[in-house]
Amino acid sequence: xxxxxxxxxxxxxxxxxxxxxxxxxxxxxxxxxxxxxxxxxxxxxxxxxxxxxxxxxxxxxxxxxxxxxxxxxxxxxxxxxxxxxxxxxxxxxxxxxxxxxxxxxxxxxxxxxxxxxxxxxxxxxxxxxxxxxxxxxxxxxxxxxxxxxxxxxxxxxxxxxxxxxxxxxxxxxxxxxxxxxxxxxxxxxxxxxxxxxxxxxxxxxxxxxxxxxxxxxxxxxxxxxxxxxxxxxxxxxxxxxxxxxxxxxxxxxxxxxxxxxxxxxxxxxxxxxxxxxxxxxxxxxxxxxxxxxxxxxxxxxxxxxxxxxxxxxxxxxxxxxxxxxxxxxxxxxxxxxxxxxxxxxxxxxxxxxxxxxxxxxxx
Numbered sequence: 001x002x003x004x005x006x007x008x009x010x011x012x013x014x015x016x017x018x019x020x021x022x023x024x025x026x027x028x029x030x031x032x033x034x035x036x037x038x039x040x041x042x043x044x045x046x047x048x049x050x051x052x053x054x055x056x057x058x059x060x061x062x063x064x065x066x067x068x069x070x071x072x073x074x075x076x077x078x079x080x081x082x083x084x085x086x087x088x089x090x091x092x093x094x095x096x097x098x099x100x101x102x103x104x105x106x107x108x109x110x111x112x113x114x115x116x117x118x119x120x121x122x123x124x125x126x127x128x129x130x131x132x133x134x135x136x137x138x139x140x141x142x143x144x145x146x147x148x149x150x151x152x153x154x155x156x157x158x159x160x161x162x163x164x165x166x167x168x169x170x171x172x173x174x175x176x177x178x179x180x181x182x183x184x185x186x187x188x189x190x191x192x193x194x195x196x197x198x199x200x201x202x203x204x205x206x207x208x209x210x211x212x213x214x215x216x217x218x219x220x221x222x223x224x225x226x227x228x229x230x231x232x233x234x235x236x237x238x239x240x241x242x243x244x245x246x247x248x249x250x251x252x253x254x255x256x257x258x259x260x261x262x263x264x265x266x267x268x269x270x271x272x273x274x275x276x277x278x279x280x281x282x283x284x285x286x287x288x289x290x291x292x293x294x295x296x297x298x299x300x301x302x303x304x305x306x307x308x309x310x311x312x313x314x315x316x317x318x319x320x321x322x323x324x325x326x327x328x329x330x331x332x333x334x335x336x337x338x339x340x341x342x343x344x345x346x347x348x349x350x351x352x353x354x355x356x357x358x359x360x361x362x363x
Contacts, residue, residue, distance in 0.1 A: 002027075005049040006034035007186045008329030022046065057081045057296045060116070060124045060164065062155060063131035064088035067170060069097045070285035071128055072113070076101055079109035080293050085116040085124070088131075124164035126292055129179065131155055132171050142357060149178050149361050156182040166191060166295055166330045170288060172225045172306045173354055174361075176319040180308055181363045188331035192306030194321030195221040196287040198229055199304045201266045209254075209262060210247055212238055219243075220304055220337070221266060222322050223350030229321075230347050231263045234340040291326060298328040307331050313344050315351040318358065 004011050004027075011028045013019070018029040022042040029035040038045045059081040061068045068086065075081045084101075088094040094115035101113050121127050132148045135141075152175055159167065160183040167183060169176045172192030180190040198221035200214075207214040219236035223229045236243040247254045273280045294301035304321045312322060312334060325332040339347065 003049065003329070004028065004030045004034050005045040006037045007188055008049075009186075009188050010325075010332050056083060058083040058085070058124045058126075059292060059296075060085040060087060060121050060127045060159075062087045062127060062129045062159065064090065064094045064097055065130060066279045066281040067284055068128070068130035070281040071130065071288050072097065072101060074285040074289045075292065076104070076108055076111060076113065078289050078293065079111070080289070080296055082111055084111055084113045085120045086113075087116055087118065087120065091115065118158040119162060121159050121164045122162035124162075126166045126168055126295055127159050127164045128168045128170070128288060128292070129155065129159070130170050132175070142360060145174055145357055146361065148175055149363065152178045153182055153363075159183070160185065165189065168193065168288065168291060169306075170284065173319050173321075174357055176306045177308070177354075177358060178361070178363055180319065187308040188329055190307065191291065191326075191330055192225070192319060192321075193284065193288055193291060194306030195223070195225050195229055195304045196291060196321075197284050198225060198266055198269075198321075200283065200287060201269050202231060202263075205262050205265055206236065206238075206243070209258075210238060210243075220323055222304060223320050223347050224354055225306065225321060227267065228346070228350035228353045229267060230343055230350060231259075231266065232337065232339065232343055233259060234343060235337055294326040295328055295330065300325050300327045300332065302326075302335065305331075307334075309334070309351070312336070313339065313347055315348060318351050318355050320347075320351055320354060 002011050002013050007030060009030045011030050013028045016028040018032055018035040020027050020035055020038060023046055059075055061072050064086055072084055072086055075084050086094045086098055098113055098115045132151055135144045156179050167179055167190045169179050170193040172194050176190060176192030180187060202219050202221050203214045203217040206217045206219055217238055220232045221229050222232060233244055243254060245253055270280055291303060291305060302323050303326050305324050306319045306321045307324060308319050310316045323335040323337055
C-alpha cells in the first residue's frame with residue numbers, strides 16, 4: 001500500500017488506475033482529480049507527503065454548548081492536544097469556559113487554551129463542529145435538520161476558508177454530508193462521530209451482561225446514529241467466541257429476547273439520559289477525543305465513524321457509520337465486514353432513511 005500525496009488516502013499501487021513519475025519517484029493516486037492536482041505542482045505535494053507531523057497538535061472546537069465544552073475538558077485531561085481553541089458566537093460564554101479551563105492547567109499536561117474565532121482554524125489539525133440547534137417540542141426531525149443545515153451552511157465555509165486538516169462533526173450523518181458538500185473537502189477529511197458512542201454503549205451493556213471487561217468485547221453498531229441503527233450481532237464476540245453461539249455468562253446462546261433488550265437499551269440510551277438530565281455530554285466527549293487521538297497519533301484505529309459511503313452493500317452517496325480505519329489523514333479505509341442477510345437489509349434501510357431526508361434539503 002502507498003499513500004496518495006494529494007489527499008493522503010491509502011492506495012493499492014497494484015490496483016490504482018492513476019500514477020505519475022516525478023522527481024525520481026513513483027506516485028499513485030486514488031482518483032484522476034488527485035493526479036491532476038499533483039501534476040500541477042509536484043514539488044508541493046511530494047514535500048507535504050514527506051513532512052513529519054507537526055509537534056504542535058492544534059484542535060479547534062466550534063460551539064460552546066454542553067458537548068463542545070466537555071470535549072475541551074476531555075482534550076485538556078487527555079494531554080493529546082497542545083493547543084485547544086474554543087469558538088462560539090457568544091464570546092462571553094467561550095471566554096468564561098476558557099478561563100475556567102485555564103485555571104486547572106497546573107493539574108494536567110501543559111497546553112495553550114484560548115477563545116478564538118474562525119481565523120484560528122488556520123493550521124488546525126482538526127476542527128470539531130458541535131454547533132447546532134436543539135430540537136424543540138413539537139418540531140419534526142426534518143424541521144430540525146433543515147434548521148441545522150442552514151447553520152452548517154453558514155459555519156462550514158468560514159472554517160474551510162482557513163483549510164484546517166480534518167472536519168469532525170457532531171451532529172452527524174446528514175449534517176456530516178452537508179459539511180462535506182459545503183466545504184468541498186475530499187471525503188477522507190470530513191468525519192462524523194457517527195455510532196462511535198453507540199458502539200461503546202453496546203460494548204458496555206454486553207460486558208455487563210457477560211461479566212467481562214468492555215475492552216474484551218468486540219461488537220459494532222453501524223448505519224445511522226439514531227433510530228435505524230443496526231447492531232451487528234453476527235460479528236459480536238468475546239475472545240473470538242461468537243456471542244450468538246455461546247454467551248460466557250449464560251453458558252448458552254443468548255435468546256432473541258435478551259439480545260433485543262440489550263439493543264433497545266443502546267438505541268434508547270440518549271432519550272433516557274436526556275429525560276433525566278436534559279442532555280448528554282460526557283460519553284460523547286470521550287468518543288470524540290478517541291477519534292481525535294487516532295488522527296493526531298496516526299493510530300490506524302478501527303472506529304465506527306460516519307463518512308461518505310460508496311458501493312458498500314450497494315449503498316452510495318450517503319454518510320453513515322461502518323467500521324473505518326482512522327489515521328492522520330482522516331479516513332484511511334472502510335472495512336468490509338460480513339453481514340448476515342437481515343443486517344444487510346437493515347443497513348440498506350438505514351441508508352434509505354437518511355437519503356430520503358437529504359433529498360428534501362437544499363444543499
